[in-house]
Amino acid sequence: MNNMKATSPPLHAWTPRALYIHIPFCTNKCFYCDFNSYVAAGQPIDAYLDALDNEMKLTVAKLPPETIDTVFVGGGTPTVLDPKQMTRFLASVRRHFPIASNAEFTMEANPGTTDPEKLATMREGGVNRISFGAQTFDEELLKTIGRIHEARDVVQSIANAKAAGFENLSIDLMFGLPNQKLAQLKDSVNKAIELDLPHYSLYGLKVEENTLFYRLYQRDELPLPEEEEELAMYEYLMERLSGEGYRQYEISNFARPGFESRHNITYWRNEPYYGLGAGAHGYAHGLRHVNIKGVQPYIDAANSALPRLETNPVDAADAMGDFMMVGLRMLGGVREEDFGSQFGGATMEETFGPALSKLQKQGLLERTERGGYRLTPQGVLLGNEVFGAFV
Template sequence: MVRGVYIHIPFCHQICNYCDFNKFYFHNQPVDEYIESLGKEMALWQDDLAKAKIETIFLGGGTPTALSLEQLERLLTLIHQYIPLEHVKEFSSEANPDELTLEKMQLMRKFGVNRLSMGVQTFNQDLLKILGRTHSNNHVYDVIQYAKQTEFPSISIDLMYGLPNQTMEQWKESLQEAFRLKIPHISAYSLLVEPKTIFYNLLSKGKLSLPGEDLEAEMYGYLMDEMKRNGYKQYEISNFSYEGKASEHNLLYWNNDEYIGLGAGAHGYVNSIRYSNHGPLKKYMQQLEIGEKPVMMQKEVTYEEKMEEEMFLGLRKNQGVSLSNFEKRYGKSLYEAYGNEIEELLKKELIEIKNDYVFLTNRGRFVGNEVFQYFLK
């Protein structure tokens, strides 16, 4: 059953040097028309939405907060018009700190948004410039103050390590600043240099200086130790939260549950079919003009692929994969499906089995991708 909705807002006032998501410079784009197209797409999904039990909504991008106050209100109005909200527990929006005004936050609270996910990345101003970010630490402090004024239930920030020229000391300082601010949820990712990004072009020309694997591993080890010491629970390889503040929407992905993806370049998973929408705005909007869903590609997930996804998504969680739930879903035990792989990973001490769950050991978290490969045929 569909449990979540992802809505993609592909507009940015500034393109970050590391970003490979579907995005466009805000200036001279058909933003108002795009929002109306989103409404048309929601209408085409109404039958599925009516049957679903929507528990999470996530506005991602791009940057949803790049929208003007009026555009944001129109988007939220359409969401209320087409998406059943009676079961929604978590309504999140990504945000840039320098785009969040008190008025926008008041508007979001009015329409039921109860969680902000801010792209902070680092509290070091020099590193922010290298990343192509436009905000300052003062913008982050302002948003935290606005959150108190508007009684926002939860705030999450993204941090990055393994950045160009980043030192261990800079990483420690960013983490300590986040702890000082008592942010209830922190996602911390190592930099991945993806194709079609400014960083990729610089790296291919030998103009990007990155920390080595040893330093990156040291940064990750420090991250896990300090999170625990400061009262955060690690519930996924890159995610940490105070008690009760884990991201319900992201857990939906890692639990291999179904969700509807709306917007240009969005991905979804419905009725055992994974699909992706057209990325270019013109193509996305043209399909909706003629009353068709803007789906570019779709693929039915096979029985074997579902089991693979259950493993490599579920093992990202600290809790891991439930043995009993796996057997209930797929009609065979985990050992029947992956007995040799499980035994080998146990011998290497990369996984552990306890109380109905198979999960990564502390050592396994450092080489998660290596573990996941065992379950990909």
């Protein structure tokens, strides 16, 4: 830790106002995916929902919630739940957690898994935001990355969601895919923009361990674009979306004003959140936990106790580093005021002075008018170099 004081201020003990719930079931496993997910066929989904309900009960007993402002149901593909299971699951969430009337309630979905009946069930259960995993509109690339939907499924799913009354919609696109060319990315972005959505998430492919792509990469059988071409793709995405009136509020996320992901901003501000479900992470009162990952092991554990795989205290030095790393992902940057409120009045200058000075000299960070730091345009392109300075 850079220039850390001998005595670190205590962490601010907030009760989480954000809730993450993991549904680990998918129609199939994509070739790039290292999330804790399992093909749904043959899985004990109803038993999983029973166990999840019990984890909710045990969680609120141990750490009673205040009002929940954001809920995010991720996976896996939560929309593989059938309407009856969906109704039951969403009722369970509302029974255990006091959800604010103006809460942002997001559910991830795959194109083709949201028919009108399921969308109506989601609306009735409180979901008001859907994030669709589109990834690309190129049919060959969809096959290459192991997706089983077609481009037209994205268009139909968005149309169904709008018809069901959903206005807050987002899709994920990926770039840097095997054999992907800039022209293919441009075509996908144009088709995405035609959908006229308020939010887009745009991610560069990362080859993660425990994936098919990693095994191919190890054998030199994964033909990825050159670094220069991937950079050109990212620069094109930024230019194209900003030209359409979307604000890049985080390295990978673009939104119309008022449609930024409130839940993800909780993570980027290093604020606490409940994390429930198999393999879920949570952060509260200076402790980070990760749950047991396997479906049946999770069910067995959660039916009798909190299903923790491990729980670790986060000391102030690590939390300060986390604050800088995740906070600088936001293009608005980090504020001295927020740093001080989380860390007992400490300042970024006294904690990270040398690193901040060096990054400014390199042209990667700049001061903000509101008393803090943000990435420069060059820093956005070289974000990992910036974040690494605070590890």
